[in-house]
Every structure is written in C-alpha cells, then in structure tokens.
Amino acid sequence: MSIPNNPACQNCKDRFTSIFCKADHNNLEQIDEAKVCSAYKKGQVIFHEGAYPFGVFCINDGKIKLSHSGDDGREQIVRLVKAGDIMGYKALLSNERYTATATALEDSSICFIPKDLFLNILQKDASLSFEMMRILSSELRKAELKITHLAQKPVRERLAETLLFIRETYGLEEDGSTLNVRLSREEIANLVGTATESAIRLLSEFKKDGMIELDGKRIRLLDVPEIVRTANLHD
Amino acid sequence: MSIPNNPACQNCKDRFTSIFCKADHNNLEQIDEAKVCSAYKKGQVIFHEGAYPFGVFCINDGKIKLSHSGDDGREQIVRLVKAGDIMGYKALLSNERYTATATALEDSSICFIPKDLFLNILQKDASLSFEMMRILSSELRKAELKITHLAQKPVRERLAETLLFIRETYGLEEDGSTLNVRLSREEIANLVGTATESAIRLLSEFKKDGMIELDGKRIRLLDVPEIVRTANLHD
DNA sequence: TTTTTGCCTTGATACATGTCATAGTATCCC
DNA sequence: GGGATACTATGACATGTATCAAGGCAAAAA
Numbered sequence: 001m002s003i004p005n006n007p008a009c010q011n012c013k014d015r016f017t018s019i020f021c022k023a024d025h026n027n028l029e030q031i032d033e034a035k036v037c038s039a040y041k042k043g044q045v046i047f048h049e050g051a052y053p054f055g056v057f058c059i060n061d062g063k064i065k066l067s068h069s070g071d072d073g074r075e076q077i078v079r080l081v082k083a084g085d086i087m088g089y090k091a092l093l094s095n096e097r098y099t100a101t102a103t104a105l106e107d108s109s110i111c112f113i114p115k116d117l118f119l120n121i122l123q124k125d126a127s128l129s130f131e132m133m134r135i136l137s138s139e140l141r142k143a144e145l146k147i148t149h150l151a152q153k154p155v156r157e158r159l160a161e162t163l164l165f166i167r168e169t170y171g172l173e174e175d176g177s178t179l180n181v182r183l184s185r186e187e188i189a190n191l192v193g194t195a196t197e198s199a200i201r202l203l204s205e206f207k208k209d210g211m212i213e214l215d216g217k218r219i220r221l222l223d224v225p226e227i228v229r230t231a232n233l234h235d
Numbered sequence: 236m237s238i239p240n241n242p243a244c245q246n247c248k249d250r251f252t253s254i255f256c257k258a259d260h261n262n263l264e265q266i267d268e269a270k271v272c273s274a275y276k277k278g279q280v281i282f283h284e285g286a287y288p289f290g291v292f293c294i295n296d297g298k299i300k301l302s303h304s305g306d307d308g309r310e311q312i313v314r315l316v317k318a319g320d321i322m323g324y325k326a327l328l329s330n331e332r333y334t335a336t337a338t339a340l341e342d343s344s345i346c347f348i349p350k351d352l353f354l355n356i357l358q359k360d361a362s363l364s365f366e367m368m369r370i371l372s373s374e375l376r377k378a379e380l381k382i383t384h385l386a387q388k389p390v391r392e393r394l395a396e397t398l399l400f401i402r403e404t405y406g407l408e409e410d411g412s413t414l415n416v417r418l419s420r421e422e423i424a425n426l427v428g429t430a431t432e433s434a435i436r437l438l439s440e441f442k443k444d445g446m447i448e449l450d451g452k453r454i455r456l457l458d459v460p461e462i463v464r465t466a467n468l469h470d
Numbered sequence: 471t472t473t474t475t476g477c478c479t480t481g482a483t484a485c486a487t488g489t490c491a492t493a494g495t496a497t498c499c500c
Numbered sequence: 501g502g503g504a505t506a507c508t509a510t511g512a513c514a515t516g517t518a519t520c521a522a523g524g525c526a527a528a529a530a
Binding site for chain 1: 305326334357358365367375378379381384388428469
C-alpha cells in the first residue's frame, strides 16, 4: 500500500505555511512523534468515502483530489489539495464517516496524525483551533460560491473559472504559463460539473480563441485577462 | 429599523439546543450582558452581502434565509436559519466581508453578540470553539453534497430533495404534513437552483402525482416515501 | 366596490448541454 | 515491439431547462 518514510515535521518544507505553523512548539513535537508518513503512488486512494476516520492527513508533498461519487457513479471533485494542506478533518470533527474519497493526482508523501492526538491538541491549543476555524470558514465560503455558480452560470464560464482556480491552487510551471498539474479531461469536467465531452469541446473552443494552448494534459494559459472575462467574475 | 427587547439568554427557549449550550456558564453571562436583541419584520434585511461584520447573530425566534446574489442579480439561497442557530460567524472567523445577505422570512427576534466578545470567548472556551468547528464541518459537508447534486441531478430530483430539506429544517405544522414555513415560488426556485417557472411546473406535477398538495404558499407533503424516491437519495 | 400590484400558472419556443456513436491518438504493459 | 487499454476528439441527436409572453388569481390599497 504505502512506503513509510518519516521526515521530521521540522524538516517539512511546508510547516511554515500549514495550519501547524500556528501550533504551540510543544504540541508540534508531540505530533512529530506520533505521526506516520507514507508515500502514495499516483492514482492511489488515501481514504474512501464511507470509511471511518482515524486521524487527519497532512500533505508533505504532492497533489490530491477530494471527490464525491454521485448516485450514477460519476464523480464530483470538491477540493484540490496541495502540499501544506490537511485533509480528513471534516469527518473527524463532525464525527462522521468520510463524505469524500481522496485520490493522489501524482506521487505524494503524506503524513497521518492520529485522531486522539489531533483532537486532544485542538482542545488545548486555542490558536491552532482558531486556525482550524479559519480554514473551515474559508472552505465553506468557497463551497457556497461554487453552489451559486453551479446554479447560475453556464458551463463555458465555469470552465474558465475552473482554469483560474487550478492556477490559483497549484500555480504555474517555470515557463510562467503552464498549469502545474496534469488532469484528465474527465477530471476537469468533474471539477466543473459537466460532461467530459462538453469540457473537451469548450477547451477546444478556448484554444481556437487563443486563450489557451493544449498539449495532451498540458494546459497553457495564454490570455489570462480573456479567461477572466470569460469566467465573468465580479463578485 | 428594529425594536430592541432584551430577553435574558437564560430565558431563551433555544439555549439548550444552540451552540451556547456548550459554553461555560461564566461566558454565557458575559454574552448575556453584552448582547442586544432586536425584532425584525418579515422581509427585513439583517445584514448585507459585502458589508463588514461586527458580531454574530443568534436567532431567538423566527426564520431567516441566507442568500448570495449572482452576477445577473438572481439570488441563490445557501442556507435556511432557524431559532437557536447562529449566523454571520463565517465572515467573522475568516475576517472578511459578508458573502451572503440575511433576510427575515417572517417576523423574527434576533440577538447580536459583538465581535470582540465572541472571538475572545472563543479563544478561552475550548468546548465552545469545538462546537463551532462541528457546526462549520457540518455546514461544509452539506454544502459539498449540494455541489454534487447541483452538478449531477436533474431539477426534478433536486426539488424533491429541497422539499425534504425544508421539512428537516423547519419541521411540519400541527397537522403533521404542512411545511412550517411560507416561501414564494421564486424562493423555492432559488433554493433548488432553477428558474421560477420550472419550480412551479414541477410542483404542479408533484401535485398531479399526489405527492403534495398546494394551497398558496402552503405546501402539504402527502406522500413522503414517494418524494424520497423522487429525490433519488442514497448517498 | 374597483383598481392596483404582486405573485402564480401555463403555453410556446429556443438553446445549451447531456448522451450516444465512432474514430483517432496516446499510453501502458507483457 | 505490438496489442490492449484508456483517453481524447468530433459529429449527430435528443431533451431538459431557461426564457419569453400572456393571462389568471388573490391580497392589498384606494
């Protein structure tokens, strides 16, 4: 399943940007001792919708998608996770089973922090729990915005918005224009909330209009202002 | 604007079910002293999207809708609030402006708790902040489910689901079948995420199929199992 | 009462988007 | 390398839904 390799949290390159940068030094050491770090291959599932949570996951390196699977089996991607982010906290906090499945989008290194320890520290460390609330609020804000856009915006606008969202989340490669992640057309569609064919067709249109360039799963954003205009963002 | 009347939190009929039932008695007294309770008329706006938050609101009595207004001005209702619930915490916690507008669905009595006090107590009171995290997690879970359904389910199923959601939130009247809230067709549509005419048409169909009965804004759920089946719920 | 106003309802129509089918293309793996 | 598998692409088509338009009904105002 996963190859253990345990870098210290002190060495974790994202410890300054992650939620744990807010944590008390003391607590951080406890986490460091108890955590288990594992390597996951691209496509591997970290946790499954419906399973019971035993802790939270902290991304050391890599990219993860969190997705619901609808009745008909089609997946809806609800979040993209990057290094420094944590995941699995929602189920833990509401004491329910996972409502989403976490799948590695590329080879990733992920730390696991046991439930009891995490909840325990959360009780003691006010600034950590405040940071947790901030994260939850921010996720909720994004989710509500997405609800509004799904209900009101056409697919074309949502696709443009999604491209910008991917850029915001994973950034660009060294060339300054290529999205720094490889997603299948189906995954893009499941992020937008549309059929794969529709996503493909619209991506082709964007390309024809000179907004983007396509090279397999490589997507280059050529004309960001025009993409912003297409996304019709002003709220 | 609003008629002040200040019942003690001790008398608040929902203090046992609200978030504050978790709070320390000491802190509850502080809140009781600082809070300001006001009456709002049906249709009145409690806070506006884009405004800066100065505190949280706790519903003493009444019903509120929280809605985003999309680019084209159409509203999307993102949450229904009832007595005992709090609102406005998201903006406060993430230190941003309100992303939604709160409007009274009926005459309501609402307490206002100043920002500083609330955040202060949240820092000190671990069990209150844990409850806050639980609420946020639960809201986030609901929002993500709604995203999946908006993306994947047809309007007919979503409407059935919405009827069940309203029942869950506001309950039924004494007759045991009438939804205990009066919403316009437009509001129902904005909850479902569809056009008003579509909502009306489908409600008529539901009526013709014997699932519901319509009497103005009164909606009676006659055949709940069939509504559940129509909503196609099994996730 | 009559008028006004705001909602509700229904029909006709157009369009966006999903679905199905087919073929081309890359990718993986033995 | 070659065959299998998965992904991408495009066309044809069906249909769910939004939009536009017009009329009905009921509550509120004059």
